[in-house]
Amino acid sequence: MNKPATIKDIARILKISTSTVSRALRDASDVSAETKNAVKSLSEELNYQPNKFALSLQQKQTHTIGVIVPNLDYVLSTMVKGIDEVALEAGYTVMVCQSNESFGREIVNTKRLSESLVDGFIVSVSSETKVFDHLKKIQAKKMPMVVFDRVTPFLEAPTVHLDNKDGGFQATEHLIEQGYKRIAILAGPKNLEISNHRLEGYLTALKKHKVKIDPDLIINCDFNQEYAYIATQELLSMKKRPDAIFTISDRMAIGAMLAIKEKGLSMPEDIGLVGFNNEPMFSLLQPSISSVDQPSFEIGKVAAKLFIEMMHNNEDMSSVVEILKPKLIIRESSQRLKKNKLTK
Amino acid sequence: MNKPATIKDIARILKISTSTVSRALRDASDVSAETKNAVKSLSEELNYQPNKFALSLQQKQTHTIGVIVPNLDYVLSTMVKGIDEVALEAGYTVMVCQSNESFGREIVNTKRLSESLVDGFIVSVSSETKVFDHLKKIQAKKMPMVVFDRVTPFLEAPTVHLDNKDGGFQATEHLIEQGYKRIAILAGPKNLEISNHRLEGYLTALKKHKVKIDPDLIINCDFNQEYAYIATQELLSMKKRPDAIFTISDRMAIGAMLAIKEKGLSMPEDIGLVGFNNEPMFSLLQPSISSVDQPSFEIGKVAAKLFIEMMHNNEDMSSVVEILKPKLIIRESSQRLKKNKLTK
DNA sequence: AACGCAACCGGTAACGCTACCGGTAATCCC
DNA sequence: GGGATTACCGGTAGCGTTACCGGTTGCGTT
Structure with missing residues (x-):
């Protein structure tokens, strides 16, 4: 025994x-x-x-996937669940490391795991990361690597992410259709792809409906709630204040909501609001907040599938890009035109 | 190369x-x-x-800790961060597996990881788990194991958790001091220790202040938001409705809040509300919600420290219990007596 | 001159497992 | 009946590393 x-x-x-x-x-x-x-x-x-080690020693395979994520908020932890699901089924074990949005931590984690602990990586980069040498080093070792969610053009690797442009487009078009005229956007940090793409979708929608683009209504701020709160206060004290706000994350939407309420404005009458991510709490707020839902679980699954495919037939897959569609969930905060059925 | x-x-x-x-x-x-x-x-x-495998093969040590958690919500993912921090410093790598509140999944995960992948475990059991054979099997293998957060009396292992009784006590006493007379509690599932302990603290506070205990005001329901919403609706339609509600999680507090607002009641005037966990979003809601804050990061750190201690001098530590103190954060939702300084 | 003792270094085995080669016995076929 | 085929099994080496034992120098001591 x-x-x-x-x-x-x-x-x-x-x-x-x-x-x-x-x-x-x-x-x-x-x-x-x-x-x-x-x-x-x-x-x-x-x-x-x-004994897995005896096996790994011989076969140079660990059957373990290293997953590096910037944090484990609602969206990412759901994606990790998706990865888990597929990996488990394929006989892989998953090691999750959160970089905590820190570049240094990301480097330490990748280094550690690459020391013969994992066969490869599924990565979502931190918001601090602007240099990708640590990940390129991994690719140089011929380790498979899939990038998901927070992707970057500076890395040649198979990629899974949301159609962020479409998400931005859907949200903005919906606001236009609801009769909002001056639609502001709280975009995220300029160096993040997801931020820029959602902004692009916003612009496309405005152009399509021939709405004039006002640079004053485009705010780049941190993902942080506090910043969104402050940014919204400033927006609302403009001479020609916006009558709708699209925030590219839910945390930011909360900040915006707070500022709107403090100003004594009502949603959706005075101001329309649409968030992004569809965190479960959003249906329970008052008013319930419209939000762009992303298939997080599915994205995780696709990333894992891609990884395993890459593992098995190790041909170059760096050009593969899987883009999943978001779905706008319309709730009270942006539903100005009365309709029969409200999505709860 | x-x-x-x-x-x-x-x-x-x-x-x-x-x-x-x-x-x-x-x-x-x-x-x-x-x-x-x-x-x-x-x-x-x-x-x-x-090559870690050659080492592990020889020394029978992996320098890896398996962490099993039921999910990765705000509290647990913060705790995992704490574990990460200490483990990394001590030269250990962490493997996180979420059981997804599923008993079966928990078994699969523990089994996989124990197949010579990790040196031991830091575990928080799922809400479904009522039998602990899979964990006892690990102990039989002389693998170190620390139980944290969701603890259980059915397992003889070193333990780290919050002083849940004190948390329940603080919240309830605060409500009493604010002049609330009929204080209801939305307790969690009956088979979870954390639920029962928070309830115990509630009862202790009532007794101390000689408030009559009304069984109708004690509701056992799932952690789920929806249940809390429904339960609150029922509470508020009682003939002698409560004038304060203490929920043992923040998700439940959201449900309660929604029901309260729908009923047209105001907080803190008509109804006082206190939640548990102090999720960051809580300070941003309107009204901001009082909540019992727990030192999640610290709890994770302590758990990891205990684990490493157990690793090094492998004596029996199964009687070690570390209990950390919660801290009530008072915000608008329960602040009926006006004071000079409000905690924002 | 003989011995002892550091200071260095090399060879071998072992950790648990599998790939590979080879061997034995039985069976089959013409 | 002799060679070929089949079905089964064993021996050995090797994955990368360290523990252990032993050996070789060079120097100081008696």
């Missing part, structure tokens, strides 16, 4: 060789059914578990 | 033995400074990284 049983123990007890035991356990062809049964039942009895 | 360098390569190039290389790299005493330098500079150049 103390030392874990090995293949040797089984061989010794059954008076056969370790080779035979090994083959029997793996259902190889050239072992008699009789010995197979003997081996299997004994291994069951001894609670035999193969 | 293709194959990773091994000590053999270094030995071959330097024309010395692998043993010497090994010792040089570990700064052993009986290697001349000269060869040490030669070895170190060459290993640098070749980008040598020791």
Whole structure:
């Protein structure tokens, strides 16, 4: 009961060789059914578990995926769940490391995991990351790597992410259709792709509907709630204040909502508001807030599938890009035109 | 550049033995400074990284901690950050697996990780888990295991958790002091310790202040927001409705808040509300909601420290219990008596 | 001159497993 | 009946690393 049983123990007890035991356990062809049964039942009895390290040492494979994420908020932890699901099924184990939005931490994590602990990586970069040498080093080692969610053009790797342009477009067009005329956007940090793409979608929608683009209504600020709160206060104290706000994250929408309420304005009458991510809490606020929902779980699954594909047939897949569609969930905060059915 | 360098390569190039290389790299005493330098500079150049598997195979140690959590919500992901921090510093890598509140998933995860992938576990059990054989099996293997947050009396292991009784007490006493007379509690599932302890604290506070205990005001429901919403609706339609509600999680507080607003009641005047966990969003709602803050990061750190201590001097520590104190954060939702300074 | 003792270093085995080669016995076929 | 084929099994080496034992120098001591 103390030392874990090995293949040797089984061989010794059954008076056969370790080779035979090994083959029997793996259902190889050239072992008699009789010995197979003997081996299997004994291994069951001894609670035999193969030593992964011995295997990895030999086969240079760990069957483990390193997942690096900037944090574990609602969206990312859901994506990780998706990764988990697929990986588990394919016989992989997942190691999750959060970089905590810190560039330094991201480097340490990748380095550690790449020290022969994992077969490859599924990465979402931190907001601080502007240099990608640590990830390129991994690619140089021929380790498979998939980038998801927070992607970057500076890395040649297969990629999974939301159609952020479409998300921005849907939200903005919806606001236009609801009769809002001066639509502001709280965009995120300028160096993040997701931020810029959502902004692009916003611009496209305005152009399509021939709404004049006012640079004063485009605010780049941090993802932080506080910043959004302050930015909204400033927006609302403009001479020609906006009559709708689109924030590219839900946390920012909360900040905006607070500022709107403090100003004594009502949603959706005075101001329309649409967020991004559709955190579950959003349906419960008052007013409930419209938000662009992304298939986070699915994105995680696709990333993992891509990774496993990359693992198996190791051809170059760096040009593969999987883009998933968002879906606008319309709630009270932006529903100015009365309709029969309100999405709760 | 293709194959990773091994000590053999270094030995071959330097024309010395692998043993010497090994010792040089570990700064052993009986290697001349000269060869040490030669070895170190060459290993640098070749980008040598020791193969963890060869090490683990020999020393039966993985320097990896398996962390099993039911989910990665705000509280738990903060705790995991704490674990990360301490583990990294002590030279350990962390593998996080979320059981997704599923008993079956928890079993699969523990089994996988225990297959010689990790040295031991830091666990928070799922809400479904009522049988603990899978964890006892791990203990039988003499693997160190620390239980945190969601603890259970059915497991003899060192334990780290919040003083949940005190949390319940603080919240309830605060409501009493604010002049609320009929204080309801939305407690969680009956089989969870954290739920029962917070309820106990509630009862203790009532007794201390000689407030009559009304069983109708004690509701056991799921952690779910929806349930809290419904439960609150029922509470508010009682003949003698409560004038304050204490929910043992923040998600539940949101549900309660929604029901209160729908009923046209105001906080804190008509109804006082206190939540639990102090999720960051809470300070931004309107009214801002009072909540019991727990030192999640610290709890994670303590759990990891305990684990490492257990690793090093492997004596029996199953009786160790670390209890950390919560701190009530008072905000608008329960602040009926006007004071000069409001905590924002 | 003979011995002892550091200071260094090399060789070997072992960790648990599988790939590979080879061997034995039984069976089959002409 | 002899060679070929099949079905099964064993031995050995090797994955990368370190522990252990032993050996070789060179120097100081008696």
